[in-house]
Amino acid sequence: MGDTKTKKSAQNYLWKISTDERFQAWPEGSSQIYLTSPTKFFPKQFLKPSGVRVPDKPMSEILGRFDIEAVAFTTHKKGFYISRSRENHYILSFVISGRNHPRTAEKTYDVKKGMLFLIPPNTPCDTSAPREDLEALWFHIKNTPRWRRIFGTNFALRKADFFSEIIFLAKLFAKELYEKNPSALRLQSAANLLVETIAAEFSKGGASSAAETLAADVLARLDADWTLAKVCKKSGMGRRELTDAFVSRYGATFSKFLLAARMEEAARLLERGATLRETAAKTGFSDGRSLALAYKNFHGLAPKSNRNLRAKKSLPDARKPPITLHHEE
Numbered sequence: 414m415g416d417t418k419t420k421k422s423a424q425n426y427l428w429k430i431s432t433d434e435r436f437q438a439w440p441e442g443s444s445q446i447y448l449t450s451p452t453k454f455f456p457k458q459f460l461k462p463s464g465v466r467v468p469d470k471p472m473s474e475i476l477g478r479f480d481i482e483a484v485a486f487t488t489h490k491k492g493f494y495i496s497r498s499r500e501n502h503y504i505l506s507f508v509i510s511g512r513n514h515p516r517t518a519e520k521t522y523d524v525k526k527g528m529l530f531l532i533p534p535n536t537p538c539d540t541s542a543p544r545e546d547l548e549a550l551w552f553h554i555k556n557t558p559r560w561r562r563i564f565g566t567n568f569a570l571r572k573a574d575f576f577s578e579i580i581f582l583a584k585l586f587a588k589e590l591y592e593k594n595p596s597a598l599r600l601q602s603a604a605n606l607l608v609e610t611i612a613a614e615f616s617k618g619g620a621s622s623a624a625e626t627l628a629a630d631v632l633a634r635l636d637a638d639w640t641l642a643k644v645c646k647k648s649g650m651g652r653r654e655l656t657d658a659f660v661s662r663y664g665a666t667f668s669k670f671l672l673a674a675r676m677e678e679a680a681r682l683l684e685r686g687a688t689l690r691e692t693a694a695k696t697g698f699s700d701g702r703s704l705a706l707a708y709k710n711f712h713g714l715a716p717k718s719n720r721n722l723r724a725k726k727s728l729p730d731a732r733k734p735p736i737t738l739h740h741e742e
Contacts, residue, residue: 425492435497440490448587449476452483452553468590475600476586479608479664480555486587487549493542497532503554503564504532505611507573509580511547515540517568527576529614531569550583552611562661563615575614582607598680605677612662623648624658628670635675636697641667676711679704683716692716 429438444464450473467473476484482502486509493513497504512525515532516539524530532538534556554560573579586603589595616625627644631637644667645655659667675696682692689701698704708716 433498434500435495437495438493440492442490443493444488446486446587447473448484448486448583448590449473449481450483451485466591472590472595472597472600475597475604476607479604480557480560481608482553482555484550484552484583486583487547487551489542489547491542491545491547493547494539495541496537496539498537499535500553501534501556503534503556503560504538504551505554505564506530506549506551507576507579509548509550511542511545513540513542513547513549522568522570524570527572529569529571529573529576531564533564533566533568536568550580559660559664563612565615569615573614575610578610579607579614582610598677598684602677609663616662623650624655624662627655627667628659628663631671632674635678636695639671639697672707672711676708679708679716680712689716 425441426438430436442464446466447468449468450470451467506524507529508524508526510526512523515522515524515530517536522530554564582603586600586607589599589603613625627648630647631639631644641652641655645652648655650658656666659665659670663670665673675698679692679696682695683689687695689704693699693701693704696704698707705716
């Protein structure tokens with residue numbers, strides 16, 4: 414993999430790494446809080462210093478279900494530098510404070526607080542923060558059909574419309590992740606909202622906007638008798654168009670979107686002490702038995718087990734039920 418060089422006081426670097434794929438230099442005082450397992454480039458000997466936090470497995474794998482290879486909050490002192498060759502994933506970053514200067518063969522960019530920067534796969538790029546400290550949230554996201562539909566194939570540099578929401582949701586995920594006894598259900602919910610909000614940041618409107626409107630209606634009335642035929646009539650879209658819109662926007666067909674919404678709402682209601690009958694009525698099932706069967710097939714555990722799992726803690730009442738996205742190639 415190349416040479417990893419540790420810091421010498423005169424150089425003022427915690428570590429440097431030089432491989433065929435990248436060169437990277439971390440100034441002393443840099444820190445990183447991972448929301449996943451570290452990238453393959455991170456030197457193993459630096460996984461335990463005070464400035465680097467790594468979550469325990471299997472919680473570290475939750476965001477990987479959305480084809481996110483790695484994500485972290487990072488703070489770098491001035492002098493940070495990284496040079497990447499052709500890596501086959503998207504690199505998405507949000508600057509929380511300070512600024513950095515990504516550079517490609519064509520142009521040098523200036524990324525400031527509140528802005529996002531998207532680097533397409535297989536694009537060589539150098540990134541530096543030479544004059545001031547940098548705090549950012551970054552993602553390495555796989556080059557899959559779904560993410561290509563969301564991101565496209567070009568650079569993106571602009572003020573992020575959902576900046577506050579994305580940072581909040583990532584911090585919410587990190588807070589639960591590093592709890593003594595983290596809840597898998599809460600982490601999954603936060604991950605769903607985070608991924609959906611990133612997708613919304615890059616939404617182009619049209620059929621995607623119609624899908625968002627329908628999704629909002631569904632979330633507001635999970636007890637309603639929703640069918641594909643009814644939502645097609647409501648939206649004015651054909652079955653194929655509506656299915657494509659939901660897969661593009663949420664990574665799931667309408668039926669899977671609806672089921673996931675109902676299952677996650679059921680999980681929350683049961684955690685708060687609702688009975689199967691009460692939960693079934695509020696999530697569109699004819700009776701508790703039908704709900705229990707669907708619940709076990711979806712979550713892999715019986716509703717009673719879920720109620721006992723986290724009985725003492727509950728989610729804020731004001732939150733809308735998030736959607737479990739199913740990756741569909």
